[in-house]
Amino acid sequence: MRALKKLWQAVRSVLLVIGRAMGRINAFVLLSFSFYLILFPLGLLRRLFGKKSAAAGWLPREPLEPDHFKKQY
Amino acid sequence: MARILGISAYYHDSAACLVEDGAIVAALQEERFSRIKHDSAFPSRAATAALRIGGCSAGQLDYVVFYEKPFCKLERLLDTYMLHAPRGISSYLKAAPVWAKEKIWIKESIRKALDYQGVILFADHHESHAASAFYPSPFSSAAILTVDAVGEWTTTARGRGEGARIELDSEIRFPHSLGLLYTTFTYYLGFEVNSGEYKVMGLAPYGQPVYEKLIREKLIDLREDGSFRLNPEYFGYETGLRMASPRFEQLFGGPPRRPGAQLTQKHKDLAASIQKVTEDAVLAMSVDLRRKTGEKFLCLAGGVALNCVANGRVLREAGFEDIWTQPAAGDAGGALGAALAVWHGHMGKPRGDHVSFGRDGQGGSLLGAGYSADEIRACLDSYGARYEELNDNALLGRVAEALAAGAMVGWFQGRMEFGPRALGARSILADPRVPEMQNQINARVKYRESFRPFAPAILEERVCEYFELDRSSPYMLLVAHVREPRRKEIPAVTHVDGSARVQTVGKESNPRFHALLREFEARTGCPLLLNTSFNVRGEPIVESPEQAYQCFMRTGLDLLALGGVLLEKGKQPVGLEE
Numbered sequence: 001m002r003a004l005k006k007l008w009q010a011v012r013s014v015l016l017v018i019g020r021a022m023g024r025i026n027a028f029v030l031l032s033f034s035f036y037l038i039l040f041p042l043g044l045l046r047r048l049f050g051k052k053s054a055a056a057g058w059l060p061r062e063p064l065e066p067d068h069f070k071k072q073y
Numbered sequence: 074m075a076r077i078l079g080i081s082a083y084y085h086d087s088a089a090c091l092v093e094d095g096a097i098v099a100a101l102q103e104e105r106f107s108r109i110k111h112d113s114a115f116p117s118r119a120a121t122a123a124l125r126i127g128g129c130s131a132g133q134l135d136y137v138v139f140y141e142k143p144f145c146k147l148e149r150l151l152d153t154y155m156l157h158a159p160r161g162i163s164s165y166l167k168a169a170p171v172w173a174k175e176k177i178w179i180k181e182s183i184r185k186a187l188d189y190q191g192v193i194l195f196a197d198h199h200e201s202h203a204a205s206a207f208y209p210s211p212f213s214s215a216a217i218l219t220v221d222a223v224g225e226w227t228t229t230a231r232g233r234g235e236g237a238r239i240e241l242d243s244e245i246r247f248p249h250s251l252g253l254l255y256t257t258f259t260y261y262l263g264f265e266v267n268s269g270e271y272k273v274m275g276l277a278p279y280g281q282p283v284y285e286k287l288i289r290e291k292l293i294d295l296r297e298d299g300s301f302r303l304n305p306e307y308f309g310y311e312t313g314l315r316m317a318s319p320r321f322e323q324l325f326g327g328p329p330r331r332p333g334a335q336l337t338q339k340h341k342d343l344a345a346s347i348q349k350v351t352e353d354a355v356l357a358m359s360v361d362l363r364r365k366t367g368e369k370f371l372c373l374a375g376g377v378a379l380n381c382v383a384n385g386r387v388l389r390e391a392g393f394e395d396i397w398t399q400p401a402a403g404d405a406g407g408a409l410g411a412a413l414a415v416w417h418g419h420m421g422k423p424r425g426d427h428v429s430f431g432r433d434g435q436g437g438s439l440l441g442a443g444y445s446a447d448e449i450r451a452c453l454d455s456y457g458a459r460y461e462e463l464n465d466n467a468l469l470g471r472v473a474e475a476l477a478a479g480a481m482v483g484w485f486q487g488r489m490e491f492g493p494r495a496l497g498a499r500s501i502l503a504d505p506r507v508p509e510m511q512n513q514i515n516a517r518v519k520y521r522e523s524f525r526p527f528a529p530a531i532l533e534e535r536v537c538e539y540f541e542l543d544r545s546s547p548y549m550l551l552v553a554h555v556r557e558p559r560r561k562e563i564p565a566v567t568h569v570d571g572s573a574r575v576q577t578v579g580k581e582s583n584p585r586f587h588a589l590l591r592e593f594e595a596r597t598g599c600p601l602l603l604n605t606s607f608n609v610r611g612e613p614i615v616e617s618p619e620q621a622y623q624c625f626m627r628t629g630l631d632l633l634a635l636g637g638v639l640l641e642k643g644k645q646p647v648g649l650e651e
Contacts, residue, residue, distance in 0.1 A: 031169050035154070035162055043155030054226075056294075056302030058243040061230060069194040069419045072179070073144035 075420065076129060078120060079412030080183065081140040081201075081404050083176050085111045085267045088405035088491075089120035090440075091127045092412040095425050097209065099126035100440040100491040102405050105616035111268050112613075116408075117186045122442050131189040138415045139179050140407035141198035145225035147172060149247060153311050161312030194419065196411040198224025199375070202399075203241055205410030206374035207234035208417060209434040210397040211427065216368040217241065218358055221375035221403070222252035222267075229375075231358065233366045237417040237424050248311050249303045251354055252377050254293060257308055258347040260316040262340050263330030271493075274382055275525040277348035278570035280341030284325070285349050291324055293350060299358025336524070352383045359391035371396040374410070378402035378550075379493065381574050385552040400438040400548035401492035409491070437582035438548055439498050441489025444618055449636050452618040460640045465588070472634050473592035476504050476602065480631040481518055483607055485621045486585050490614070494549040495606035497530060497578060497586030499614045499621070501630065503565065503603040505529055510565035510603060517629025521610040526574070529566035531601035532590045533577040539563070539601065540575050549576040565603050576604060 079090040082103075090100035099122070104110055106118035124130060131137075150168060154161050175182070180193050196204070202219035214235040221228065228250035232241035255273070256266050264272045289295060294302045307324065309315040322328055330340055359371060371393045373384065379402045388396050399406045416422050427434040444452075446462075453460055463471065472482055484500045495501075501518060503510050505527075515523055533545050542553035552574050555567045566573050580587045594600040607621065608614045609628060615621045618635050625633040626645065633640040 027170060028166065031166050032162070034169075035158065035165050039151065039154050039165075040158035043158040046155060054246050054248060056249045057245065057296065057300040058231075058298065059246060061227070061232075061241050061244040063240075064197060064200065069138070069196060069415060072142055072195050073148070 075135045075416070076127065076133060077412045077415050078123065078131075078134050078137045078187075079140060079201075079408035079410070079415075080116060080120065080137060081407040081411070082115045083113055084404055085113045086403050086405040087113050087116040087119070088401070088408040089116045089123045090409040090412050090491075091123040092409075092416055093127060095413070095416045095422055097409060097413075097434060097436060097440060099123040099442075100401070100405075100409050101442065101489070102401075102491065102613075104613040105441070105489065108613060108620075110611065110613050115182050115186050120187055126442060131187040132191075134189065134191055136192050136194050136415055136419075137183050137187065137189055138194040138196055138411040139183070140196055140201040140404070140411040142195050142225050143176055143179050146198075147177060149223075149226050153248075157312045164312055164314055167314065194415055196414045198407065199227045199230040199241060199244070200239070200414055200418075201407040201410035202374040202402075203230065203232065203234070203239050203372075203410065204414035204418070205399040205401070205406040206372035206378075206397070207239055208237075208410075208413040208424065209399070209427075210370070210372045211431050211433045212370040212372065212395075212397065213424070213428050214368060215370035215372045215397075216362045216366045216393070217372045218355075218362055219373070219375040220251055220355065220358070220377035222256060223247045223250055228252060229358070231362050233368055234372065237422065239414075239418065245300060248305055248308070249301060251301065251351060252375070253308070253310055253316070254303060255347060255351055255377065255380075257310070257316040257321065258343060261321070261325065261329045262344060263332045263334060265332075266316060270376070271379065272522065272525060273344045274348060274380055275568075276336065276341055276344040277382070278345070278568055278572065279524060280338065280343070280345035282346040282349040283342045284346035287324070288346055288350050292321075293354075295350070295354055295357065297357060298361040299354060299356075301354060348380075348382065351377070351380060352386050355380070355383045356386050356390055359387045359393070363392050369394040372399075373397070374399040374402045374406060376403040381550045382552045382572070384550055385572075388551060395544065397433060398548065398550045400435060400490075400494065400496075400550065402550075403493070405492065435548075438491050438496060439488040439583070440491040441498075442616065443488040444636065446636055446638075449618045449638055453622060453635070453638065453640070456622060457646055458622060458640060459644045459646065460635075460638045462638055465585075465637070468634060468637055468639055469585075469589050469592045471639055472502075472589060472632065473596055475632050476502060476593055477596045479504055479507055479510075481514060481629065483621060483625050483630045483633040484586075484589075485607065485615070485618065485633070485635045489616055492548065494528075494576075495604065495614055496547070496549065496576060497583050497604065499607040499616070500530075501605050501607050502530075502589075504597070504599075505563040505566040505601055505603040506597070506599055508564045514603075514605065519605065519608075519610055526568040527566050527603045527605050528574040528576060529563065529601045530576040530578050530586070530590065530604035532587065532594065533579040535600040536575065536577050540573065542575055545577040545579065546575045547577055547579060547582055549574055551575055563599070563601065566601070
């Protein structure tokens, strides 16, 4: 019984390592896709339609709405 | 009674602040509990301590308020990536998982960490800074200037406050940021980003601003009204994982200094140059704001407002009658500002009595946890420490005597400071008249860079005699020159350029520390002490008696005054050093 438990623990730790590695690869692949297939084309379009770097200097600050505290944006 | 808990987190210096009926009851930084300097994690322990100090539970809170608007910040990040794609992939791969896992779930984090089911609000980052500067200030109306690295989009905001109303009417937006410019030089000079900026400030007087012209020509277009434009080609922070771009390194003739490598005259000159440019920018903004608002007073906040050399110049040269800077001007103070913004801005409540008395509402910034005599005794007994319990007079006399004899003393009294400066609650004290004291403290206690100066804490009523300063500076946020004839008298707190980061100690705001200064003066004729934070290099300031005792035993401190208890190093049991 004890030997089985030890064997299971060893298998489990190997599976965890593999799982973590797969998670990292998945995240890397998915995020890379989202960057190159969504953000990059959208950015290109925005640049084509005239979106440039942020303006510098003092800019008028829009007053916050009275109930803005309730919003996360 | 209305209770509001302010929270700042997830960038650096996370903190929690409890406000009850508009009064600041408690404000604490998470780093003091987690022992991770500038800890950005959710401030669970700081919030728990704040509720304990306020004698309430999370269920009794009316509001919890987060200090910024996370979705606006996310918008800025995505917008920036879109603007620069395909550049920025490495930064995106690093930032996106953190946002997905943590930063867009602020409400859930608050509910889970505090077991809180009530209303959660969100302030604007610079509104939080402005509120932290204006509401606790002693002014009924004032101009307000907030300058930091970046909030949601804003990097600098200005406006005015009157009564309970704050109006910020103009701003400078990312990527044009004075804070990020200074931080880029901090990085280039080999110091830690968002942490080593005050080291750059301390290094500056050793150099000459020989690169000022180059910085103004290539990096920043500074205009007369204090507004500015950074040249993005020289910076890497928009899309990369580094603050400076290769072009920046090319401009200054090489790669960044490696941390710990020797500081050359070039490094000192670079520090002097960026310090000069920053001072000029803050000064120009302040002068323009005074002209624009016609206000007599100025309130400052944001990380750049911790630059006490720049604050000193603003006080002397901007034409305001007085200025008030939030002692926790960085993001920690955002927790305090957000809570006050809800009380006044959301709930529409008027300012407190402190304004009518011409006092500030910050309570000496002693807003952290305090420990009872029983708690201190229990802690020391658990270590088998040997100590004496003394009455106030005896304790003050013994400590003053030891200081006059050249001892280095750990001073742990009352409630902890909120903000980066030790103000006489968690301090290391020493005799400022001893020329070698700076080296001794660096070598035996603090283990920090030798170029960094130590600050003086002086009896408020005696400040004019020693410094070119005609008012109080209770939060160590002003740099003033030591009067020429006094410089030789207090060498350990006089910086290389004859300046000092002054703390004035008032009888009302910190009576025990004031009494100690009086005792020291009675023995030596000198009404000031060297005051530095109670910690060693790389660690946050000690928070509890246990941390204080451990720091005392690990370092070359001679004496430790913990409340009414006095410990001498030579009498401690052998083997407790580790």
